[in-house]
Amino acid sequence: MSRLDDLIRAMPPGSVKHLPVGELVDVVPTPRGVKRERYVDGSTIPIVDQGEGLVAGFTDEESLRIPAAEHIVFGDHTRAIKWVPFEFAVGADGTKVLKSKPEVLPRYLYHSLRNLSVPSRGYSRHWAALRALAVPVPPLEVQREVVRILDTFTSLEAELEAELEARRRQRQTYLDALIHASVEQRQPLGELGKLVRGRRFTKNDFAESGIPVIHYGEIYTHYGTAATETRSFVRDEIANTLRFAQPGDLIIATTGENLRDVAKAVAWLGDIDVAIHDDSYAFKHSLNPKYASYVFQSTDFASQKGRLVTAGKLTRISGSSLAKIQVPIVSLSEQQRIVAILDQFDALVNDLSIGIPAELAARRKQYEYYRDKLLTFEEAS
The missing domain is CATH 3.90.220.20 (DNA methylase specificity domains)
Structure with missing residues (x-):
């Protein structure tokens, strides 16, 4: 520099x-x-x-x-x-x-x-x-040099992002192959378990502590395949107005801004019941919970839900439409085997403590550090 x-x-x-x-x-x-x-x-x-x-x-x-x-x-x-x-x-x-x-x-x-x-x-x-x-506006020559340095960092980020995206595509290929390779039968969700709709709570009900909840929007912005803790809580006083998912249930978002987000699911593996919003459903079933969550990520599942959603300002899918989606059923031992393999792929593409995600996070922090340093100029009086 x-x-x-x-x-x-x-x-x-x-x-x-x-x-x-x-x-x-x-x-x-x-x-x-x-x-x-x-x-x-x-x-x-x-x-x-x-x-x-x-x-x-x-x-x-x-x-x-x-x-x-x-x-x-x-x-x-x-x-x-x-x-x-x-x-x-x-x-x-x-x-x-x-x-x-x-x-x-x-x-x-x-x-x-x-x-x-x-x-x-x-x-x-x-x-x-x-x-x-x-924002500070130094001479154009200074601006050009700041851009040159910061673009060096962003190009390194872009290379890592491209590699990570390739790993994600590889993960999707394996997920689809594993889930559909040994299919013994297919059944609609409505025959495999029970879909229970949550009940509404508003932003005024959120609290620093209290009843653990999963809001439908958090399913596609915060949670992955499974969760053991919630990031949000609501007031204890509204407990009687809520509806809860139990450990092992799949929590499904039924509203989103696009097709990708709708019917995104997270397996709830916590030790206690968790409240869910009325724009989501709890799926009560006898499958391996993480296997069920991975099925919801498959290309075949996405194709089926695409024919059942309604599009407007928001994209939605109803409980009755969800119940029609056919999912592959294999033995519990095969479900566990599939989960073990896919969990390893999940770590490679999502775990911020190892591999490319960790390196990418470090590069982003480095870029942010130098961006802040290079864009700090004493203001003209």
């Missing part, structure tokens, strides 16, 4: 202005967003929305195409910040497309925005908060 150090030393102390984001960008007027039901597999125009991933899907609607440029996409609801240098269409609702003004390099601004802490306003719009936050 000697070149950057030399450039910074050449700057007069306190000469860097800190300007609000709103003064450094233009909000790009965009065509209407693509509704979820208009996503078309095999199309050529990528869709960028405010979800976690970069590309959410594809569309063939030419009138919605935004020409390629160095754009930054901000999720008004999610606070996601994405670098989008290719042509694309925006997903429906809450996606802001930003273009930097001449005094700030687009890539420098992208790194700067990622270094900001945008205060949470729940599901409320966050653009008003972001545009008021200030």
Whole structure:
């Protein structure tokens, strides 16, 4: 970083202005967003929305195409910040497309925005908060050197992410092969057990401690194949209004923003009963709980649920539709064997303490450390 150090030393102390984001960008007027039901597999125009991933899907609607440029996409609801240098269409609702003004390099601004802490306003719009936050604007030559250094870290991250994604695809291939290789029979969920719908609780019911609960949204944002502890609790006073899943039950989310999230399941392996939301079901069964959870992750299961969901502002699946989904049934000993193998793959792609996930987490921390260090400038008086 000697070149950057030399450039910074050449700057007069306190000469860097800190300007609000709103003064450094233009909000790009965009065509209407693509509704979820208009996503078309095999199309050529990528869709960028405010979800976690970069590309959410594809569309063939030419009138919605935004020409390629160095754009930054901000999720008004999610606070996601994405670098989008290719042509694309925006997903429906809450996606802001930003273009930097001449005094700030687009890539420098992208790194700067990622270094900001945008205060949470729940599901409320966050653009008003972001545009008021200030970022340092050093000379363009300094910006270029900061970008060069930080992009070195992000390229290393990208290599690890690509390798991890390859491992995830390999895991999916093994999961599908193991679950469907020795199928003795298939039965609908409704014949294998009982689906029990949870009961509603609201954000006002959450507490630091109390009754352990699993909210439907946490199933696809926080939990994996199985869980022994909850991350959330509600007030003890509402116990009589709740419905509970028992140890060994599968807890299934029935509402989500996309098809992938709907019918995501987690096996509850804790020692006590846990309350569940009314946008989820407890599946009471005699299968190995983790085997059942892995079945819900299979490609065949995804194909079946895709024919049964209803799409609108949110994607949903009903209990009666869930009950129709056919799942492969093998002996308990075979279920246990499959679980043991898939648990090893899970560790390779999800365990932050070992392998690629651990290395990727370390790289991200390193990037965040240097990003904070390199984007700290004494403000002009």
